[in-house]
Amino acid sequence: MEVLHPNVRNKCEGPGRPANPGVFLDGRAGKGDTCSGEPSIDFPVSVVLPAGGTGERTGLHTPKQFCSLLGRPLISYTIQAFERVSWIQHIVVVVAKESMGLMADIIQRFQHHKVLVVSGGSTRHRSICNGVLALDEEGTAPDRPRVVIIHDAVRPFVEEGFLREIAVAAKDHGAAGAIRPLVSTVIATTSEGFLDHSLERAKYRASEMPQGFTHHVIRQAYQRCTEADFEFGTECLHLALQYCGTNAKLIEGPPTLWKVTYKKDLAAAESVLKESLSESACMITGGRTAAAALAEAFQKAAGALHMGLDPIPDVTAENSRYLLKESNFIQVSINGHCLSEVEALIKALEEANPAALHPLVIIWMRVLTEDEASDSSTAAPTSALLDMASTAKLHQILLYGIQFLQSKDSERWQRSVTRAAEITRTLIRERSPALVGQLLQA
Ligand SMILES: Nc1ccn([C@@H]2O[C@H](COP(=O)(O)OP(=O)(O)OP(=O)(O)O)[C@@H](O)[C@H]2O)c(=O)n1
Numbered sequence: 001m002e003v004l005h006p007n008v009r010n011k012c013e014g015p016g017r018p019a020n021p022g023v024f025l026d027g028r029a030g031k032g033d034t035c036s037g038e039p040s041i042d043f044p045v046s047v048v049l050p051a052g053g054t055g056e057r058t059g060l061h062t063p064k065q066f067c068s069l070l071g072r073p074l075i076s077y078t079i080q081a082f083e084r085v086s087w088i089q090h091i092v093v094v095v096a097k098e099s100m101g102l103m104a105d106i107i108q109r110f111q112h113h114k115v116l117v118v119s120g121g122s123t124r125h126r127s128i129c130n131g132v133l134a135l136d137e138e139g140t141a142p143d144r145p146r147v148v149i150i151h152d153a154v155r156p157f158v159e160e161g162f163l164r165e166i167a168v169a170a171k172d173h174g175a176a177g178a179i180r181p182l183v184s185t186v187i188a189t190t191s192e193g194f195l196d197h198s199l200e201r202a203k204y205r206a207s208e209m210p211q212g213f214t215h216h217v218i219r220q221a222y223q224r225c226t227e228a229d230f231e232f233g234t235e236c237l238h239l240a241l242q243y244c245g246t247n248a249k250l251i252e253g254p255p256t257l258w259k260v261t262y263k264k265d266l267a268a269a270e271s272v273l274k275e276s277l278s279e280s281a282c283m284i285t286g287g288r289t290a291a292a293a294l295a296e297a298f299q300k301a302a303g304a305l306h307m308g309l310d311p312i313p314d315v316t317a318e319n320s321r322y323l324l325k326e327s328n329f330i331q332v333s334i335n336g337h338c339l340s341e342v343e344a345l346i347k348a349l350e351e352a353n354p355a356a357l358h359p360l361v362i363i364w365m366r367v368l369t370e371d372e373a374s375d376s377s378t379a380a381p382t383s384a385l386l387d388m389a390s391t392a393k394l395h396q397i398l399l400y401g402i403q404f405l406q407s408k409d410s411e412r413w414q415r416s417v418t419r420a421a422e423i424t425r426t427l428i429r430e431r432s433p434a435l436v437g438q439l440l441q442a
């Protein structure tokens with residue numbers, strides 16, 4: 001088994017800066033924080049993420065764990081879901097031998113820490129077993145975990161609260177696993193392809209991930225299981241029962257635990273990510289009265305589209321926290337071109353997010369009076385916007401423009417506000433790299 005030691009990956013661990021805010025399905029944006037109000041886990045917990053499969057069922061050449069969602073490999077989201085949990089010590093990622101280099105690049109590019117990479121086996125059980133054994137190896141994980149959580153690398157949406165439930169139940173009962181209600185009835189077929197019998201759906205559950213085990217139970221299960229288990233087995237909880245006499249505690253998990261299995265699941269996962277990244281934006285008004293009035297109206301229109309909006313005068317002092325916690329920014333410019341404000345915002349975002357984990361969005365909202373709109377000397381700086389957007393895109397910042405007409409007619413003005421909010425919501429939701437630098441009319 002080949003191992004990338006922690007000291008090899010140390011070069012990837014920046015000077016203590018944790019990865020960028022991740023995606024929290026419960027609506028929180030955060031970094032390295034724990035669920036509010038929950039006590040921390042007071043026993044050592046480590047994680048094994050099997051990622052050594054080929055993803056045959058997707059029909060793609062690239063194994064699904066390395067497929068890109070919003071410019072970042074799927075596995076990086078899963079790693080981050082564990083990395084941001086403060087009570088998790090080590091994350092062993094098990095990949096096929098030929099993917100060791102690719103995995104090391106991902107760790108470096110997305111500044112993952114806590115990660116140890118080991119090479120996998122020909123089946124999922126063999127890969128998981130390699131990961132569990134790596135936790136034993138001296139020098140790789142000095143303080144042995146009391147509990148080992150096993151989670152498929154291709155289930156990116158796992159929350160801290162549920163991991164906590166699994167870890168505590170695993171410590172108390174030796175093993176614990178996530179379950180979900182069955183979607184379809186399970187039936188057995190005869191060798192001729194006829195119905196043999198069907199199971200009563202209400203009595204059965206689908207076994208999902210994460211699963212947790214005491215270190216002792218999972219090690220013993222793999223030491224005692226047979227070659228047939230390694231070759232054909234699909235259930236770690238079964239090994240714990242069969243070889244250690246441990247009846248796992250089963251806990252119903254959220255629907256978001258589903259496993260990316262088919263190509264359509266990759267699109268679904270990207271859609272979940274986009275949805276969670278587009279829940280809010282902050283609107284930078286420059287402290288100007290006209291912009292603040294626009295922000296107030298915009299806040300209402302955005303609210304109707306289920307998007308929260310925080311109007312702020314700038315991103316300095318106290319407000320600089322938005323540079324880290326927000327993924328979407330609307331820079332309002334009232335007079336003239338004012339692309340310099342956008343330039344300054346891009347610079348501040350780049351400095352705050354040297355390795356952005358997902359694309360950040362800036363919308364330049366150029367507000368024009370009716371007179372300015374009809375004056376050819378105030379023509380839109382389209383090529384400057386395009387150039388700025390092309391450069392920003394290299395740093396994972398997607399820049400778009402909306403031209404907003406500040407009409408004296410209140411109905412017209414309100415229509416523009418509504419349209420601007422709808423365009424904003426669409427640009428933020430879609431995060432399309434193809435549309436950067438475009439100046440749309442509201
Ligand atoms: N030899 C293997 C096979 C699978 N896995 C991992 O186990 C998880 C769940 O398995 P599955 O969804 O079946 O993945 P694949 O085996 O890659 O998919 P397929 O069966 O479609 O080929 C995935 O993260 C996969 O990378 C692994 O670590 N080692």
Ligand SMILES: O=C(CO)[C@H](O)[C@H](O)COP(=O)(O)O
Pocket residue numbers: 124152207208209234235236259
């Ligand atoms: O849901 C699970 C229960 O342990 C596993 O993720 C599942 O068994 C993986 O199996 P496969 O590799 O066939 O998708």
